[in-house]
Amino acid sequence: MKIITLTTDFGDTDWFVGAMKGVILNIQPRVVIVDITHGIPAGDIRAGAFALAASWQYFPRKSIHLAVVDPGVGSPRPAIAVQTRDSIFVGPDNGLLSWALRNEPVQGIRRLENEELFLHPVSRTFHGRDVFAPVAARLSKGMSFNNLGPEQKEFVQLPWPKPRRTGNQAEGEVLYIDRFGNAITNLDEALLDGLDQAACRIFLRGKSVAPLQHFYQEVPTGRAIGLVSSSGFLEIAINEGSAAKALKLKIGDPISVHA
């Protein structure tokens, strides 16, 4: 069994994802295709990068992770595949893959330029179907990675906003807001290490908004809480509510923790 995961901004109201799956199954009928999500906001490379980074490691080794959030489709922006020890990542070279690969040793990068692998005619607006799907399917079928096209030394890195720790204080920002309205930050567990967590408060725009605790129901319904989320980062949530709405949180908003 071989797995191809899909992470896109194609949504689920049109036929785009279905067509990609048809192309994949035409080439490799024995594949297992798993949707990570197709609900990335249109063109939001950062959200796509975060979703992929938060999920790919739960899949079996040898999985192929195909991600397409690609506002530059049809332009000369390169498309790439990245080989790591255990997996292959495929997508446009626009930073989308870079957060998943932040801590992964890369064994090879190829530009997808071997046009024999594509679906023809190649459209200028839907490389998910015409370029990425057939390439992922052929890799899943065992085609050599080197067959994809010329080697490339680096790939586009999406800047990862660095959090700061000074004494009893850690500063970061909101990276992602999920469907529950939880705001996930770039403050990881290691950064909070050594802080007296029982004394910690989360600050937003200079005001203390929540304590640092462990699970949603530790605060009363409707109250804000900070906790280390399942992705390993500090998250601001409201027990049975939406922190994004109640605290008017947006991606990029600065957040700090004071012990």
Next chain:
Amino acid sequence: MKIITLTTDFGDTDWFVGAMKGVILNIQPRVVIVDITHGIPAGDIRAGAFALAASWQYFPRKSIHLAVVDPGVGSPRPAIAVQTRDSIFVGPDNGLLSWALRNEPVQGIRRLENEELFLHPVSRTFHGRDVFAPVAARLSKGMSFNNLGPEQKEFVQLPWPKPRRTGNQAEGEVLYIDRFGNAITNLDEALLDGLDQAACRIFLRGKSVAPLQHFYQEVPTGRAIGLVSSSGFLEIAINEGSAAKALKLKIGDPISVHA
């Protein structure tokens, strides 16, 4: 072949469902995972219970039905698995499984406390990934039900609002509103038995709003109709419209039928 069905409020805009599937496939690559829905409103245990109750019986015997609508995640609320003659149900012990099991003889209940079965470290906010997915995958692989943890005698029952029948009148309430705006009630077919259906009218807030008929197009476009829906309960609908919007119906609204 073994089937695991998924019913959650995780939505489809984030990576949560994808990560659960990755965990399952890592343990049991030969499973067939079927989404019932991930669109249960956040934390709405009743809606999740209804969706599971309306669908699980269409799946093959030996399916494992995993449901996660779990506002108490991370708190000491128990997680359970319930064995029936033909299926296993897995989820938090908060009533979510109880409507599916309303008429099912239960053969065993176990608390999910065997931590060896979990993904480590176990997060406090995403037991779908760290507890429920690996447990369902291991059961699907043939692990003994008794290995899950200690036996439990009962599970939390979500109250099922009892409808009433007095003479030519039946009274109930709205239990679920679907994507078409159809309002499904707790008035089942048996309760309407013996009523002169041709003479029946559906009443809402003391006013007759619709006749009782059989299929949507029996009334003109835009008109309200009561009918026994595919889930076996009286449903209030608008032909090519939304009854929820047009009649301002909400879950819990009282409904009656008079012959």
Next chain:
Amino acid sequence: MKIITLTTDFGDTDWFVGAMKGVILNIQPRVVIVDITHGIPAGDIRAGAFALAASWQYFPRKSIHLAVVDPGVGSPRPAIAVQTRDSIFVGPDNGLLSWALRNEPVQGIRRLENEELFLHPVSRTFHGRDVFAPVAARLSKGMSFNNLGPEQKEFVQLPWPKPRRTGNQAEGEVLYIDRFGNAITNLDEALLDGLDQAACRIFLRGKSVAPLQHFYQEVPTGRAIGLVSSSGFLEIAINEGSAAKALKLKIGDPISVHA
């Protein structure tokens, strides 16, 4: 391996699609079920027809394409299956299948009237589960097409709005609006043939709104562009924006191209 694709307006917030999959897997456990989309607007037969027409040909031969957008469910409207050289299409006979079959030689049409194939009792509101799913599953298992019911000579044709070409001008209309807000028209590539594409402008309500180019980023962010989309039709888009919103485009709006 046999594939059944699904194209419906059932949405993804309820259990409808899950129940259909359960029914299919009960009959044919070895099938691969692929969602094309369940996000067709409720009852929008044209949108369903377009989505199916734009995607089915990417699937392997011998696939079964099941489509259900069926406001007439439960009424005496026929349900049909259509055999082409390579595929079988199943759905209500309301035009939904007709755009996919526009250029396909039809080898046979059968009405789904063999009630032995259905799930009993057959509801009057959910033939997706009770009629279409079991029929598609049995076909996928190899049941003879002729076993479905009586032959039918024709099926309902959804009118395909004919575009016009006169000299340097082509006139058509908006057929579909996708999740990105791109407006896809009925002006196909052949119709634009011979026009001096570099000189072409797209006109909407008598005003020139966009040049005719090839990929989204050929115009600055926020600017309108016309291009031949991945479905082979002229599409009006906004680079990193929604043409439907910015240009207030609706299905049926007239569009012309002047060289």
